[in-house]
Amino acid sequence: MPEGPQIIILKEQLEQYVGQEILEAKGTVKNIPVQNLKNQILTEIKTYGKVLLLCFPTFTIRIHLMLFGKYAINQELNRELRLGFTFETGEVNFYACDCRLISEHLNQVYDWSTDVMHPSFNQVKVLEKFYCHPERLICDALLDQKILAGVGNGIKNEVLFRTHIHPASLMGQVPEAALKNLIRTCVTFSKEYLSWKQEGTEKENWQVYQQRVCLRDQVPLRKEKIGKPVRSCYFCEKCQVLYSSCVF
DNA sequence: CAGAGTGTTGAATA
DNA sequence: ATATTCAACACTCT
Structure with a gap:
């Protein structure tokens, strides 16, 4: 799906959850300890190129939809859930995407x-x-x-x-x-x-x-x-x- | 129905 | 060790 402009749209759609707490996190993602995400506050959403950056107080989750990635807001798709968050007012689910944790400051990672x-x-x-x-x-x-x-x-x-x-x-x-x-x-x-x-x-x-x-x-x-x-x-x-x- | 493709990575090979 | 190649991922559309 994704070239730069489409990631901006994804960011805009998720902006409603900024400031909210993750009530539940689930998914089969292997690079990220999903249980530890509970109770984290989403402080900001950024994008870099084709990448979505969900910022939390001490780390960032980087999501890349690659070629086949899908996401659903307040909805579940009939396939393996890679990473999903339930916030206070709704949920977002990511499928077939690459997810990783960034602990460095983003300015050191991205130009x-x-x-x-x-x-x-x-x-x-x-x-x-x-x-x-x-x-x-x-x-x-x-x-x-x-x-x-x-x-x-x-x-x-x-x-x-x-x-x-x-x-x-x-x-x-x-x-x-x-x-x-x-x-x-x-x-x-x-x-x-x-x-x-x-x-x-x-x-x-x-x-x-x-x-x-x-x-x-x-x-x-x-x-x-x-x-x-x-x-x-x-x-x-x-x-x-x-x-x-x-x-x- | 077969095959290509909005993308990138990490493993395999030289 | 370093450079290059290639499969893998997972689904829609032509």
């Missing part, structure tokens, strides 16, 4: 300046990280959570299309102006994506991802497995420029 949904996002920091990997493909760099947190395969394809950059372009070959535009578009697109999600108009706004025809050229879009590790890239050969000395 907020490269999270596309974070207020302290800093374009210059991301550009610096981009320049550390001139030999990588642009489609790989966009998915690297250490470089740009919160961007998933959908956002990746959309921002490359919108900025006219071919996914197989080499980082070091893309002009600085194009890179800056790309980074800016990651943020603006993610925010648009969030509002489309909230309005329920998300589907109409995909321009390349899982689409068939380029809306600019009316040419069939290409779908190729590109990168390391390989991921699906949707692109238009006609209007997305390949910046590369290699032949694709």
